[in-house]
Amino acid sequence: MTRRSGTAVLVAWLTLVWVGLWGSVTAANVLGGLAVALVLVRVLRPSPAGAPAVVSPPALLRFVLRFLVDLVVSSLQVARLAVGRRVELRSGIVSVQVPGASDTLLTVLADAITLTPGTLTVEVDASTATLYVHALDVGEGPEGVQRLRASLREQARAVVRAMGTAEARSHPTPLGRTGDRRREGQP
Amino acid sequence: MTAVFAVCFAGLAVAALLVLVRLLLGPSVPDRIVSLDTLLQVVVAGVAIAAARTRSGEFLAVLLAVSLLGFLGTVVVARFVERRGA
Amino acid sequence: MRDVLSAVLMLTGVALALVAALGLVRFPDVFSRMHAATKPSTLGLLLITVGAAVRMREGGDAVALLLVAAFQFVTGPVAAHMIGRAAYRSGAGAQAGLVVDELADVSAPPA
Numbered sequence: 001m002t003r004r005s006g007t008a009v010l011v012a013w014l015t016l017v018w019v020g021l022w023g024s025v026t027a028a029n030v031l032g033g034l035a036v037a038l039v040l041v042r043v044l045r046p047s048p049a050g051a052p053a054v055v056s057p058p059a060l061l062r063f064v065l066r067f068l069v070d071l072v073v074s075s076l077q078v079a080r081l082a083v084g085r086r087v088e089l090r091s092g093i094v095s096v097q098v099p100g101a102s103d104t105l106l107t108v109l110a111d112a113i114t115l116t117p118g119t120l121t122v123e124v125d126a127s128t129a130t131l132y133v134h135a136l137d138v139g140e141g142p143e144g145v146q147r148l149r150a151s152l153r154e155q156a157r158a159v160v161r162a163m164g165t166a167e168a169r170s171h172p173t174p175l176g177r178t179g180d181r182r183r184e185g186q187p
Numbered sequence: 188m189t190a191v192f193a194v195c196f197a198g199l200a201v202a203a204l205l206v207l208v209r210l211l212l213g214p215s216v217p218d219r220i221v222s223l224d225t226l227l228q229v230v231v232a233g234v235a236i237a238a239a240r241t242r243s244g245e246f247l248a249v250l251l252a253v254s255l256l257g258f259l260g261t262v263v264v265a266r267f268v269e270r271r272g273a
Numbered sequence: 274m275r276d277v278l279s280a281v282l283m284l285t286g287v288a289l290a291l292v293a294a295l296g297l298v299r300f301p302d303v304f305s306r307m308h309a310a311t312k313p314s315t316l317g318l319l320l321i322t323v324g325a326a327v328r329m330r331e332g333g334d335a336v337a338l339l340l341v342a343a344f345q346f347v348t349g350p351v352a353a354h355m356i357g358r359a360a361y362r363s364g365a366g367a368q369a370g371l372v373v374d375e376l377a378d379v380s381a382p383p384a
Contacts, residue, residue, distance in 0.1 A: 017340065020337060021340070023247075023334060023336065071316050074312040075316045075317075078309050078313050079289070079296075079313060083295065086299070091302075091371055093361075093371055093373065093376045111351070114353050115349075118308070121350070121353075121354050122357035122361055123357070124354070132376040134308075134357065136308055138372060145373055191283065194287070195284065198284075198290065199287055202291045203294070205291075205297065205298050206294045209297045216359075216363070217357075220356050221303070222310075224356070225294065228293075232287070232321045236321060238334070239283065239328045242328055242330050244331060244333065247337040248337070251340060254341055254344055255344060255348070258344075258348035262352060265355035268359040
């Protein structure tokens with residue numbers, strides 16, 4: 001998606017919301033919404049977040065379907081924990097890095113992580129493209145943390161495939177092999 | 188359908204009471220923000236079901252306003268807590 | 274037929290709202306309570322609004338309800354993230370008993 005088409009999508013979405021709020025599709029509503037959207041985009045100049053995203057419809061569809069399934073699974077999981085007997089949970093906060101991710105991509109990924117089973121984004125460091133994720137249960141020992149990080153990275157890869165920037169796509173191993181900043185010795 | 192609506196409203200009422208318990212217990216401010224956020228969702232759910240019962244869209248504008256204002260409130264208070272501490 | 278679909282969606286949604294409330298009360302710390310407050314209640318509200326939309330007489334009303342659901346999807350996780358960050362930075366999550374905390378290396382929570 002180029003900068004121009006990004007703005008076009010935004011205008012279309014704002015117009016859609018406007019028409020939805022009025023509740024009926026009439027010429028006046030559509031034109032009014034279009035006018036308001038254009039004024040808003042012109043006045044507020046929302047900065048297109050970083051490099052243009054490359055949207056891949058099939059990957060996006062797969063991601064959305066996967067996301068809906070995850071949402072159901074995570075709701076059931078929380079339901080079981082809420083209704084069942086108290087279990088000892090080993091919760092923790094794990095970091096995962098997404099090199100080359102734009103702000104938009106990080107936002108979508110953070111949202112997806114929050115709504116999928118057992119994980120919740122608590123902090124985002126946009127400068128290093130790192131998400132800090134709270135997990136209800138990290139499992140036993142360092143292997144558990146590694147497994148968790150691997151599944152988070154898989155999720156990030158799905159988002160990159162669906163709507164990543166060219167840079168994020170071209171990253172040799174989209175999220176590195178070890179993703180853990182301490183291991184990679186970065187500041 | 189009458190029974191369905193009765194069950195829905197009763198369920199939401201119980202949910203709201205449970206959320207109130209957490210709101211009163213706290214213990215931290217973030218706990219209370221989470222509770223208020225959830226309480227608002229229960230209210231939005233209630234209005235949506237009420238709209239479904241009467242099949243009229245009178246309160247839907249209220250619904251949209253409430254759900255967006257709720258988000259704004261949550262963000263503002265969260266930022267406040269972040270700076271001032273719980 | 275539409276009534277049945279609407280009833281099933283709304284009842285499931287209410288059940289999920291109940292589960293979210295129950296989790297909010299029973300879970301031990303602020304982070305796990307947020308898990309309860311985000312996932313089931315987002316899905317629950319989605320089901321309830323769709324269930325209500327199915328019953329509406331006018332298409333415009335149904336669209337308004339679906340907009341509520343869409344806003345919820347966009348704002349819910351962002352709000353959760355804001356609260357989570359506030360909880361961590363303010364030290365409210367300190368008693369959470371985390372077994373790993375890779376955030377502590379970069380942003381020390383106040384004691």
